[in-house]
Amino acid sequence: MAPIIRAERLELYYGTHPALRGITMDLPANQITALIGPSGCGKSTFLRTLDRMNDLVPTVSIRGRVLYRGEDIYAPGRDVTALRKQIGMVFQKANPFPMSIYDNVAYGPRTHGIRDRGRLDAIVEESLRGAAIWDEVRDRLKKSALGLSGGQQQRLCIARALAVEPDVLLMDEATSALDPISAARIEELILELKQRYTIIMVTHNLQQAARVSDRTAFFLLGEVIEYGPTGQLFSMPRDKRTEEYITGRFG
Amino acid sequence: MSRLSPRRRAYDMAVRALLYGSTLLTCGLLLALIGYILYRGVPGISWAFLTTADSVLQGTVGILPSIRNTIYVILASLALVLPLGVGAAVYLTEYARNRRLVGAIEFATEILAGIPSILYALVGAVVFCQVLGLGKTLLAGSLTLVIMTLPTIIRTTQVSLRTVPQSYREGALGLGSGKWHMIRTVVLPGSLSGIVTGCILAVGRIVGESAVLLYTAGLSTMMQDFSTIEALMRSSGATLTVALYVYAKERADLAAAFSVATVLLALTALINLAAGLVGRKHS
Numbered sequence: 001m002a003p004i005i006r007a008e009r010l011e012l013y014y015g016t017h018p019a020l021r022g023i024t025m026d027l028p029a030n031q032i033t034a035l036i037g038p039s040g041c042g043k044s045t046f047l048r049t050l051d052r053m054n055d056l057v058p059t060v061s062i063r064g065r066v067l068y069r070g071e072d073i074y075a076p077g078r079d080v081t082a083l084r085k086q087i088g089m090v091f092q093k094a095n096p097f098p099m100s101i102y103d104n105v106a107y108g109p110r111t112h113g114i115r116d117r118g119r120l121d122a123i124v125e126e127s128l129r130g131a132a133i134w135d136e137v138r139d140r141l142k143k144s145a146l147g148l149s150g151g152q153q154q155r156l157c158i159a160r161a162l163a164v165e166p167d168v169l170l171m172d173e174a175t176s177a178l179d180p181i182s183a184a185r186i187e188e189l190i191l192e193l194k195q196r197y198t199i200i201m202v203t204h205n206l207q208q209a210a211r212v213s214d215r216t217a218f219f220l221l222g223e224v225i226e227y228g229p230t231g232q233l234f235s236m237p238r239d240k241r242t243e244e245y246i247t248g249r250f251g
Numbered sequence: 252m253s254r255l256s257p258r259r260r261a262y263d264m265a266v267r268a269l270l271y272g273s274t275l276l277t278c279g280l281l282l283a284l285i286g287y288i289l290y291r292g293v294p295g296i297s298w299a300f301l302t303t304a305d306s307v308l309q310g311t312v313g314i315l316p317s318i319r320n321t322i323y324v325i326l327a328s329l330a331l332v333l334p335l336g337v338g339a340a341v342y343l344t345e346y347a348r349n350r351r352l353v354g355a356i357e358f359a360t361e362i363l364a365g366i367p368s369i370l371y372a373l374v375g376a377v378v379f380c381q382v383l384g385l386g387k388t389l390l391a392g393s394l395t396l397v398i399m400t401l402p403t404i405i406r407t408t409q410v411s412l413r414t415v416p417q418s419y420r421e422g423a424l425g426l427g428s429g430k431w432h433m434i435r436t437v438v439l440p441g442s443l444s445g446i447v448t449g450c451i452l453a454v455g456r457i458v459g460e461s462a463v464l465l466y467t468a469g470l471s472t473m474m475q476d477f478s479t480i481e482a483l484m485r486s487s488g489a490t491l492t493v494a495l496y497v498y499a500k501e502r503a504d505l506a507a508a509f510s511v512a513t514v515l516l517a518l519t520a521l522i523n524l525a526a527g528l529v530g531r532k533h534s
Binding site for chain 2: 091
């Protein structure tokens with residue numbers, strides 16, 4: 001299968017400190033790819049290079065290429081806002097805006113110029129259904145999003161990301177701040193979303209990676225140690241360090 | 252049950268007496284001051300006093316022009332200082348990448364905030380009134396007040412911009428929002444209460460300011476020509492604090508001065524009340 005995103009010899013520095021040391025990786029479309037590894041291994045940093053979120057950190061410098069559908073997203077003159085519309089991000093901590101549930105979901109479409117009330121209504125409903133939260137919030141769309149529970153807030157953020165019709169969804173430990181039941185609901189949701197989206201998720205939860213993902217990449221000290229089909233990586237890791245990590249000998 | 256030793260008890264009592272004493276003294280002084288102002292000022296306040304101008308023919312005093320001038324100066328200053336100050340704060344916190352430059356500007360703002368207002372008065376009188384040829388007018392006064400209140404607006408706006416969680420910014424940018432769109436739709440609404448608080452503080456400073464206006468806006472307590480905004484801003488006029496000075500020092504009409512003081516007191520109380528309300532609503 002053709003990769004939707006391809007990283008080529010990607011290096012990233014915070015000042016002079018290398019956080020990614022030459023990462024080459026193909027991420028296939030309509031699959032769930034899990035990025036695992038101990039804290040500080042660079043997996044979140046890598047995820048954030050894919051929609052150029054690291055641009056916000058002033059001291060970051062990047063070498064190498066990231067190709068999205070064959071085009072370098074770091075090429076000069078590249079429209080970052082258009083890129084981020086196609087590659088959505090769900091963060092570790094749910095971050096709904098302090099607005100109504102409706103306005104949260106409509107934020108993206110409005111940003112991209114959709115003003116028509118009927119169309120917005122349709123997008124909001126469809127996105128909330130897509131994120132499996134419609135039934136819980138349909139009666140209080142005008143209420144503040146901050147009144148929702150943590151798990152609901154995270155699903156709202158997923159709905160908000162879906163509303164701009166992205167191609168790829170990046171999830172940065174999207175369930176780590178949630179209780180087990182909410183986390184399980186989001187895992188189910190991720191499996192459903194796979195039909196329509198390419199999902200790349202960072203997770204600290206190895207069981208979650210094993211349950212949900214099609215492919216897994218093991219990061220260590222800014223390098224990809226091993227990358228392959230999830231079943232294979234967990235049952236027969238090729239690298240000693242991968243085996244030690246997944247069997248819990250360090251982490 | 253253990254008891255305190257007599258020495259410690261005596262010590263405890265003494266400290267308590269001292270603390271109560273200072274509280275009592277502070278409140279007493281404050282109440283005496285307010286009471287005295289009200290005692291001397293309230294009798295002079297009447298409907299005519301608040302709604303007419305001075306009349307030499309009838310020998311009556313009226314502070315309507317001064318109330319008007321105060322409002323004009325507040326509105327004109329805010330209209331200029333708000334876009335300028337909020338804009339500067341947004342640039343400093345959201346856009347500027349050069350830390351040294353930001354540090355230098357913030358340091359300068361800090362210093363500007365601490366300068367005695369008479370220095371602003373001097374600079375305003377020279378630059379706006381003389382060099383730019385505006386004369387002693389409401390416009391020159393407002394412009395000087397803009398410079399004086401600019402640091403307040405910048406600082407309070409910056410502080411409240413920083414309280415907007417970074418995750419909101421990332422969320423908006425992650426949805427493909429441009430930077431300015433993100434600031435306009437998420438960051439500024441999130442820091443509105445801080446900006447309003449800054450405004451109220453600025454209004455407080457403007458209402459209480461006398462030196463600057465004495466030097467730059469003139470002493471006239473006559474009714475202004477307010478047929479057009481331009482005519483109005485180009486006329487000279489005393490605000491309430493300046494009027495107080497005029498009545499007390501130039502006309503030796505202490506009764507009128509105390510009545511003006513009463514009006515100022517009420518205005519200040521109102522502004523503080525508004526600030527408290529805004530603060531509570533958004534906390």
